[in-house]
Amino acid sequence: MPSHDKGYDFTDYPPFAVTVDLVIFTIIDTRLHVLCVTRGEKPYKGRLALPGGFVHIDETLEQAARRELAEETGVGDTMGHIEQLQTYGAVKRDPRGRVVSVAWMAFLAHDVLLTAGTDAADAAFLPVDDVLNARLAFDHNTIVVDALERARAKLEYTTLATTFLGEEFTLPELARVYEAFWGASLHFSNFARKVTSTPGFVTSTGHTAAPVGRGKRPVVYRRGHATTLTHPILRPSHEPGRVT
Amino acid sequence: MPSHDKGYDFTDYPPFAVTVDLVIFTIIDTRLHVLCVTRGEKPYKGRLALPGGFVHIDETLEQAARRELAEETGVGDTMGHIEQLQTYGAVKRDPRGRVVSVAWMAFLAHDVLLTAGTDAADAAFLPVDDVLNARLAFDHNTIVVDALERARAKLEYTTLATTFLGEEFTLPELARVYEAFWGASLHFSNFARKVTSTPGFVTSTGHTAAPVGRGKRPVVYRRGHATTLTHPILRPSHEPGRVT
């Protein structure tokens, strides 16, 4: 029990445990995947769960999230994208006691994951549909649903789709990121025109990549400096994101 | 220290305190206000702060937020709008020890506040600019900035602006809600056409209200069933919301 001796007492607060849980998205072979672990301890032993763990007493929430991310995937701080999602605090969400969990969402390129050595043998990327249909531990199903909806919405008005790709990428590859998230095939010709005409979204490298199958060589692009889109790339469903 | 006797121990988790803090917005006389309290205890005694308090061991985070909202304003659960904003967990954000705060944002109509009796004499609605310029306790300045940006963005693509008004309202009143948040005068004629042509945004009552000054009687509307807007009402600045 911490006593900081500053003229006031702090011994009578309700004792909580605080954890972080991560929804780590990546795209493997045009399909969206989420990192899951199999729990080796009670409670929910043997069940699928999101990676996460207790926040240390001397680290911030973001440090805890990045630490867990590094432990499970091996990627460093500069890779990809991470942001706080929401905090879950139902009274009985953890049978061990009162645990509040700060959920985070991370976007990673899959080729980064291949080079980064992960020693977590119990962790695996599963297709998002399989994760949604599985019975996860705790309230992790809810967290995945919330993260997915938030991620889908953010792709519309940010340039974060590029974080799923390497340093260099082609427009068809970028389009497949959107399609993986939205589950719909978008009109590529209009997509390409929109992306290239948005200032700061992508910049051409001038050279082309190897042809895909028997086709024209696609132009190779890099990320631009823009982070938000004035004119969003809307989902083909034409329905706006449900916002909570 | 809770021991639930389920075959595993839970005594070695780091001890945290969890609080909720509320950014309660309302519009008074066309200006945006935020509820602030003056702290009567250490730390930061005498300083302005956001209303909030410790989460009880047997209540959810949302219950704690709604309890604090009711304590400070006297409004019930069905009034206005409340949503979770973000959680703040810097290591030394509270000098008493390790406190994680779940921030919430609430939208309330001012006339509701007048009828609801509030017994919190230390609480007062202050103009948002004054709050932003004041040195608040803890990291509450950051929380207010984050809440304001989130609120401004949500007005664009939701119908939440109506939560600042009574059951019945006029289009000029609704326009002034947007102007209060965005700090810019919008083109009212286009605004009125857009609002009335958006299905489910507002429904006309058929009758008119008293004239404002020497002018035409405005038509009285009620809220529609829509919650999100397919075609957002964009800020006149034409800059999209900065998203973090």
Next chain:
DNA sequence: TCAATAGTGTCTGTAAGACAGTATTGT
């Protein structure tokens, strides 16, 4: 009558969506 408020009508520029057409590649 005048000024202030609350709209309605109209015009223009821009962007989205559909889709035809062209260029480049492997088989």
Next chain:
DNA sequence: ACAATACTGTCTTACAGACACTATTGA
């Protein structure tokens, strides 16, 4: 030659923004 991929061009429709104009009210 043909099919597959990666674009470019064009057309239509819709909406945003600007602004002129009308309607109603009090001073």
